[in-house]
Amino acid sequence: MQLTLKVWRQDSPTDAGHFETYQATDVKDEMSFLEMLDAVNENLIEAGREPIVFDSDCREGICGTCGLMINGQAHGPQKGTTTCQLHMRKFHDGETVTIEPWRAAAFPVVKDLMVDRSAFDAIVQAGGFITADTGAARDANEILIPKPAADAAMDAAGCIGCGACVAACPNGAGQLFTSAKLAHLNLLPQGQSERYKRTEDMVETMELFFGSCTNYGECQEACPKEIPIDFIAMMNRDFLKSKLANRKLSGQKH
Amino acid sequence: MSNVVLDSKVPEGPIQDRWDNHKFNMKLVNPANKRKFTVLVVGTGLAGAAAAATLAELGYQVKCFTFHDSPRRAHSIAAQGGINAAKNYKNDGDSVYRLFYDTVKGGDFRARESNVYRLAQVSVNIIDQCVAQGVPFAREYGGLLDNRSFGGAQVSRTFYARGQTGQQLLLGAYQALMQQVSLGRVELHTKTELLDVVKKDGVAVGIVTRNVTTGEVQSWSGHATLLCTGGYGNAFYLSTNAMNSNVTAAWRAHKKGALFANACYTQIHPTCIPASDESQSKLTLMSESLRNDGRIWVPKKFDDNRPADQIPEEDRDYYLERKYPSYGNLAPRDIASRAAKVVCDEGRGVGPLKNGVYLDFSESISRLGETTVFERYGNLFDMYERITDENPMKVPMRIYPASHYTMGGLWVDYNLMTTVPGLYALGEANFSDHGANRLGASALMQGLADGYFVAPYTVGDYLAGLLGQGVVPTSDPVFVEAEQAVRDETRRWLSVGGTKSPEYYHRELGKLVWDYCGMARDKNGLEKALSEIPALREEFQKNVRVLGSAEGVNQSLEKVGRVADFFDLGELMCRDALMREESCGGHFRVEHQTDDGEAQRNDEEFSFVGAWEWNGDGTAQTLHKEQLVFENVKPTQRSYK
Numbered sequence A: 001m002q003l004t005l006k007v008w009r010q011d012s013p014t015d016a017g018h019f020e021t022y023q024a025t026d027v028k029d030e031m032s033f034l035e036m037l038d039a040v041n042e043n044l045i046e047a048g049r050e051p052i053v054f055d056s057d058c059r060e061g062i063c064g065t066c067g068l069m070i071n072g073q074a075h076g077p078q079k080g081t082t083t084c085q086l087h088m089r090k091f092h093d094g095e096t097v098t099i100e101p102w103r104a105a106a107f108p109v110v111k112d113l114m115v116d117r118s119a120f121d122a123i124v125q126a127g128g129f130i131t132a133d134t135g136a137a138r139d140a141n142e143i144l145i146p147k148p149a150a151d152a153a154m155d156a157a158g159c160i161g162c163g164a165c166v167a168a169c170p171n172g173a174g175q176l177f178t179s180a181k182l183a184h185l186n187l188l189p190q191g192q193s194e195r196y197k198r199t200e201d202m203v204e205t206m207e208l209f210f211g212s213c214t215n216y217g218e219c220q221e222a223c224p225k226e227i228p229i230d231f232i233a234m235m236n237r238d239f240l241k242s243k244l245a246n247r248k249l250s251g252q253k254h
Numbered sequence B: 001m002s003n004v005v006l007d008s009k010v011p012e013g014p015i016q017d018r019w020d021n022h023k024f025n026m027k028l029v030n031p032a033n034k035r036k037f038t039v040l041v042v043g044t045g046l047a048g049a050a051a052a053a054t055l056a057e058l059g060y061q062v063k064c065f066t067f068h069d070s071p072r073r074a075h076s077i078a079a080q081g082g083i084n085a086a087k088n089y090k091n092d093g094d095s096v097y098r099l100f101y102d103t104v105k106g107g108d109f110r111a112r113e114s115n116v117y118r119l120a121q122v123s124v125n126i127i128d129q130c131v132a133q134g135v136p137f138a139r140e141y142g143g144l145l146d147n148r149s150f151g152g153a154q155v156s157r158t159f160y161a162r163g164q165t166g167q168q169l170l171l172g173a174y175q176a177l178m179q180q181v182s183l184g185r186v187e188l189h190t191k192t193e194l195l196d197v198v199k200k201d202g203v204a205v206g207i208v209t210r211n212v213t214t215g216e217v218q219s220w221s222g223h224a225t226l227l228c229t230g231g232y233g234n235a236f237y238l239s240t241n242a243m244n245s246n247v248t249a250a251w252r253a254h255k256k257g258a259l260f261a262n263a264c265y266t267q268i269h270p271t272c273i274p275a276s277d278e279s280q281s282k283l284t285l286m287s288e289s290l291r292n293d294g295r296i297w298v299p300k301k302f303d304d305n306r307p308a309d310q311i312p313e314e315d316r317d318y319y320l321e322r323k324y325p326s327y328g329n330l331a332p333r334d335i336a337s338r339a340a341k342v343v344c345d346e347g348r349g350v351g352p353l354k355n356g357v358y359l360d361f362s363e364s365i366s367r368l369g370e371t372t373v374f375e376r377y378g379n380l381f382d383m384y385e386r387i388t389d390e391n392p393m394k395v396p397m398r399i400y401p402a403s404h405y406t407m408g409g410l411w412v413d414y415n416l417m418t419t420v421p422g423l424y425a426l427g428e429a430n431f432s433d434h435g436a437n438r439l440g441a442s443a444l445m446q447g448l449a450d451g452y453f454v455a456p457y458t459v460g461d462y463l464a465g466l467l468g469q470g471v472v473p474t475s476d477p478v479f480v481e482a483e484q485a486v487r488d489e490t491r492r493w494l495s496v497g498g499t500k501s502p503e504y505y506h507r508e509l510g511k512l513v514w515d516y517c518g519m520a521r522d523k524n525g526l527e528k529a530l531s532e533i534p535a536l537r538e539e540f541q542k543n544v545r546v547l548g549s550a551e552g553v554n555q556s557l558e559k560v561g562r563v564a565d566f567f568d569l570g571e572l573m574c575r576d577a578l579m580r581e582e583s584c585g586g587h588f589r590v591e592h593q594t595d596d597g598e599a600q601r602n603d604e605e606f607s608f609v610g611a612w613e614w615n616g617d618g619t620a621q622t623l624h625k626e627q628l629v630f631e632n633v634k635p636t637q638r639s640y641k
Helices: A033-046 A118-127 A146-156 A164-168 A175-186 A195-209 A218-224 A232-247 B018-025 B044-058 B098-108 B113-133 B165-182 B248-257 B286-294 B320-323 B331-346 B362-367 B370-388 B445-462 B479-493 B502-517 B523-543 B556-580
Strands: A003-009 A017-026 A096-100 A109-111 B038-042 B061-065 B186-189 B194-201 B203-211 B217-221 B224-227 B265-274 B295-301 B355-359 B397-406 B421-423 B608-613 B622-627
Touching: A017 A033, A033 B286, A033 B502, A118 A195, A118 B165, A146 A175, A146 B038, A146 B165, A146 B203, A146 B362, A164 A175, A164 B556, A175 A195, A175 A218, A175 A232, A175 B018, A195 A232, A232 B370, B018 B113, B038 B044, B038 B203, B044 B061, B044 B165, B044 B362, B044 B370, B044 B445, B061 B194, B061 B502, B098 B556, B113 B165, B113 B445, B165 B186, B165 B445, B165 B502, B194 B248, B194 B479, B203 B224, B203 B622, B224 B445, B265 B286, B265 B331, B265 B622, B286 B331, B286 B370, B295 B320, B295 B331, B295 B445, B331 B355, B331 B397, B362 B370, B421 B523, B479 B556
Parallel strands: A003 A096, B038 B061, B038 B224, B061 B186, B224 B421
Antiparallel strands: A003 A017, B194 B203, B203 B217, B265 B397, B295 B355, B355 B397, B608 B622
């Protein structure tokens, strides 16, 4: 099949950027979307033109490195699927495909289709952990965790940090990502002692970078791991509680 | 310069006591002095993130480097199956000694006993540590941890988090690391790739990196440097490794004097999705657990083009069940992989390119029902369908072996130190614990053992001897020269002005390495590879095209240096395979097999670690041998009949 690609090219974070049009020829159904771009890049190099910069690594849908807006949809048309796992059989001959980077204020474009998602690391750094220095742990089976709690924590922990939720959100909000990490840790017994401090610190750090949630629900539609927005409700409740709990703990410092 | 002495520094005494005695005998650094030491940790996978976090908790100044945009992207994240630990929670007869025994045997008696024993010992601490961090392992209804048996083990010792165990363990280590970053004890440098290791007076004093966003070349000095940079499976081009996984850090260390051991020990995983065409960029693994309920077969006839459902039972060859009646479809990875290659080479492969074998669930579906089978493997079936557009509930899966893990790596002693003082290698980057073949669910165990529980002790022992010494300043000529060499190298690649992309040459190299040094090797093929690889390298150096500049993002520039190192490594893999005139684990020399086609070891002559010393570009490496001593597990012929 043959496709016309409209690809966003941007030299640097400060460059204005523009679309360029390329022809992708000999595209086969079995190719992944990124393999199709690989082939376009090899042709560009042979023609002496700079290849399109895009991020990818594991190409099995788990590392969270890849992510493109494909015809305006984060990770493209297939539900529950990362860009690297999207295959060309989902497109048809002669189609024009528009490819853009994640569009969000918190994710500045580095070059072409590559963005900077370090804001996510800042949120985790603010509290996305359970303090447990190496060596101090007690026997693993001394902590009983009911299966439903462990399963729910795992549902949330499956987040790959790709940023599709932010890219899909009209507000560029980071709620789904933040709430997934909070739910993972806040649902477990090990996570209780830092629960409210963690929640307050992570949410407030999130708000330094990201827009606000107004319940569009686009994030859960775009999420390649199909993480539900229920976790956002849980985060909001814990955040409210944290405002009371943390005041008490800190001796009314605010 | 063959003054290298391979001293494994294995402690004396009964094997059960060695690690404890060693820990007691090691020098300590008092808490107030720890902050005077700087440790560089390169790589943020399981080994790197765990080591960086733990060293920082202890009080050392840690600088941590990854070429990814976040530590969480490291390829440890893709491990599916699980992590072994000798907890014996199932009361089924497991013990530290049994895990040790299984690992030595599984490695086909080519691993160092003392290291393996320590690995089995600390395996139990790893699970405790990970649970404390909040890793959501699978649970039973009573709230206790669930276990399963994995990779042919006769006990249930594998802990798992759905099919995403690597992801959850890595996120645990990453979160511990980010906490240390927040406390100011770890200085994290993302998008920063190691391009050289710097030595002064024979000792590792730091590294040179290139920032892959800005192109800035920079030096970093430390009292010790830990390479936690993964394996080299991408030498085959097509593998289950991530696109960016590479050997560069280990290789540049090798070129600076660190010996590289057992390069030919590579693991081929039997259940991957076959390549569909030339444009394929990587292969995807399907969890080995599928072999529990799937039956593997090919048509009996050559070039049988009928669809699977039109091939009657009598025309099917369930070759694993035929050849290995007792283990059947659960035969170990190396054996199952070679058997698939044999039938495909005979012309009995299936699929459009005749490059796969069937993994058929129809019998399980009729025995257990669709619901049960889908409950067990649904997520894998969905993944398979996304890639192939075929539903394994209706049509048998097609699978073929692919490069998955590399047991070889930088030679390290018992302290995980390479032959360069002050330079350590952890996790898949070293050679130490898996011998010639790694058992399922043991890679995660080793990465975390090295990072959480081994290196933090042994590095301290080394640092204690450096008390009072500052780091070598990055203005020192050794750094200035190394930086200049990196810049010159970059400029050279940009000025070749050839016609083909680095990707093209990687693919061509991969075909050579796979054809001659893949699942089966022989003398003629390896000798052929040793003449063809240098010829291709010469073409690569003259005809590769790297566009753009040294400043800013340039993915071709990142790639070209990695491909150059894969050329050198591919050559060493072949040289190592040619030297090793025996078959063992993942290394199968067709000249050395039993009458019924099994690997035949030669313990008399080859019970050693083959560690190679770099002698400069264009000169063959020198072989050094570390004899392996088996005091506890007696080497036997593995049999899975």
